[in-house]
Amino acid sequence: MHIPDGLLDFKTWGTLYGVSGGTTAYALYKVRNTLDEKKIPLLGITAAFIFAAQLLNFPVAAGVSGHFLGAMLACVLLGPWAGFLVMVVVLAIQCLIFADGGFAALGANIFNMALIAGPVCYFMFAASKSLMNKRLSERTSLLTSLAFFSWLSVVLAGAACAVELSISNVVKLSSGAIFGPIVGVNAIIGIGEAVITTIVVAVVLQARPDLVYSYSGHDVKLPLSEEAV
Amino acid sequence: MRRAFSRRYLAAWALAAVACGVLLLVFASPWASKSPDGVEKVARDSGLKTSDNAAAPAGGYKLGGVKSKATSRRLSALIGVAVTLVAAIGVGLLMTGLGKRRKGAGGGEGPRAGRGIEGGSTGEA
Numbered sequence: 001m002h003i004p005d006g007l008l009d010f011k012t013w014g015t016l017y018g019v020s021g022g023t024t025a026y027a028l029y030k031v032r033n034t035l036d037e038k039k040i041p042l043l044g045i046t047a048a049f050i051f052a053a054q055l056l057n058f059p060v061a062a063g064v065s066g067h068f069l070g071a072m073l074a075c076v077l078l079g080p081w082a083g084f085l086v087m088v089v090v091l092a093i094q095c096l097i098f099a100d101g102g103f104a105a106l107g108a109n110i111f112n113m114a115l116i117a118g119p120v121c122y123f124m125f126a127a128s129k130s131l132m133n134k135r136l137s138e139r140t141s142l143l144t145s146l147a148f149f150s151w152l153s154v155v156l157a158g159a160a161c162a163v164e165l166s167i168s169n170v171v172k173l174s175s176g177a178i179f180g181p182i183v184g185v186n187a188i189i190g191i192g193e194a195v196i197t198t199i200v201v202a203v204v205l206q207a208r209p210d211l212v213y214s215y216s217g218h219d220v221k222l223p224l225s226e227e228a229v
Numbered sequence: 230m231r232r233a234f235s236r237r238y239l240a241a242w243a244l245a246a247v248a249c250g251v252l253l254l255v256f257a258s259p260w261a262s263k264s265p266d267g268v269e270k271v272a273r274d275s276g277l278k279t280s281d282n283a284a285a286p287a288g289g290y291k292l293g294g295v296k297s298k299a300t301s302r303r304l305s306a307l308i309g310v311a312v313t314l315v316a317a318i319g320v321g322l323l324m325t326g327l328g329k330r331r332k333g334a335g336g337g338e339g340p341r342a343g344r345g346i347e348g349g350s351t352g353e354a
Contacts (some may be wrong), residue, residue, distance in 0.1 A: 001268055004279040032324045047317035048310045052254045055290075055306055057262040064270055065262035082321075099281035099288035099316060161268055170340035178271055185267035207242070213315065225339045 001069070001161055001181070001186070002094065002109055005102030009168040016164070017107030023115055024088055033083055043212060046074050047086045051093065057190070068188035069157065071117035072125065072150040072195045076142075077204065079213040080119040081131035087114035112160045117153035125149035126214060139205060142215055143198055150197040158186030163197040251310060258306040259299035 008016075035043075050070035057065040070090075075083030089110050094100035101109045125145050132141035162182040201212060209215050265273060272279050281288050290305040291298070 001266060003268055004272060006277055006279040007268075007272055007275075028324065035321060035324050037325045040325065043321040044314045044318035045243065048247070048314040049250065051313040052250060052306065052310050054253065055258050055261060057264070057266070059262045059264060063264050064267060065264040066266050067261075075258070085320055086317055089320060092315055093309065093313050093316060095282055095285070097285055097287055097312065098290050098305065099283075099285035100290070101282075102280065103282040103284075130242070158267060165268075165271065173340050181274075181334060182267040185270075190312055 001066075001113060001157060002091075002101030002111075003105040003161060003164070005104045007102075007168060008105055008108055008164055010126075012164050012168045013104050013108050016111045020088075020110035020115065024110070027084045027088075030081040031085060032078075034079070038063065039078060039082070043082060043086060046070075046077055046083075047089050050074060050086065051090050052084065053196070054090070056077060060185050064185050066192070068114060069117055069154050069189075069193055070194055071114060071157075071195075072121055072153045072193075073200060075118050075122040076125070076146060076197075076201055076214050077212060082123040082213075083126045084114050084118045085123070087118055090163070108161075108164055112157045112164075114226060116160045118156040121149050121153040121156060122214075124152075129214065133143050138215065138217070142205075142212075143202055146201055147194045147198045151187075151194040154186045154190035154193045155183060158189075191210040251307065254306050255303045258302045317341065 018132075027178040050068075050073070053068040053070060057067045060066045061188070071083065071087050073083075077083070078086060082183060088110055091106065091114060095103060095106045095109070128145040128149065129141045131139075132145060136144075159179070159182075162178045163176050169227065204211055209217055287293075287305055287308070290302050290309075292301045292304055295301040297305060
């Protein structure tokens with residue numbers, strides 16, 4: 001889903017550089033006041049995991065491939081803004097060292113894959129989780145919402161990408177020729193995204209629920225000895 | 230005490246998981262699908278000339294001087310994972326360092342405050 005250079009026109013990539021730059025500054029500001037020092041190793045491991053997973057393209061349809069995105073995973077584990085920053089680190093390294101995604105398009109790529117797929121989807125996920133939590137356990141609400149919104153994150157990131165290509169007059173294509181391949185393909189990739197994200201978070205919830213940012217654990221009855229602490 | 234033990238246990242578990250992941254990556258990366266993704270396909274079909282960041286030292290996950298494509302990709306994967314790990318931890322350290330210095334101004338943290346952030350702080354914020 002990394003946009004190369006030469007597809008977006010100046011007004012599109014320029015605007016998106018501004019939006020992504022501003023959001024990065026805001027995320028740095030938020031994280032600087034709230035990031036727990038103990039979360040730093042998790043920050044590193046999550047970023048490295050996402051970088052590695054994004055390398056493994058799998059075939060989706062005839063002649064088209066896709067890869068894991070990881071923005072929702074990062075946000076649920078670390079919080080929306082630290083998760084956003086993790087994605088910015090991954091995308092910047094892909095662009096600057098490995099030329100994966102264009103340099104002029106970096107702002108657009110951050111907008112699609114870090115902001116839309118990250119905090120934008122995260123806040124919808126959080127709303128859905130707290131609605132479901134009125135009837136269901138927090139664990140069930142979290143994992144069910146996560147499965148859906150991690151799927152949606154890939155679809156929305158793809159849709160944003162398609163919109164950007166469409167409004168860039170550089171591409172003289174009917175919108176059908178853009179939306180079909182990008183959004184259609186991403187609806188399939190999203191299934192893989194949902195499966196991987198949900199399994200990883202379910203495993204972490206089992207082993208160390210305290211490492212999952214969006215899990216408060218209020219509905220868990222602790223044994224007396226631990227409750228006293 | 231129980232907590233310290235479980236933390237060490239988890240650290241070992243996480244290290245093992247990371248080691249497995251890296252091994253898998255090193256073996257699997259040359260076999261990743263080479264087909265274009267949705268965006269690349271649209272770009273190819275449009276016939277427009279696209280370009281990559283020409284200044285990137287390892288563009289397209291290829292390393293100069295390494296003949297084998299598979300080796301080149303495996304090494305790129307390893308380097309990329311290591312650089313990402315260090316960069317993200319660096320951002321984290323920078324951020325908590327800045328936060329600490331702020332709180333440190335109100336007293337308390339003393340010598341630990343602001344550790345290791347000189348130079349980078351103005352550039353990042």
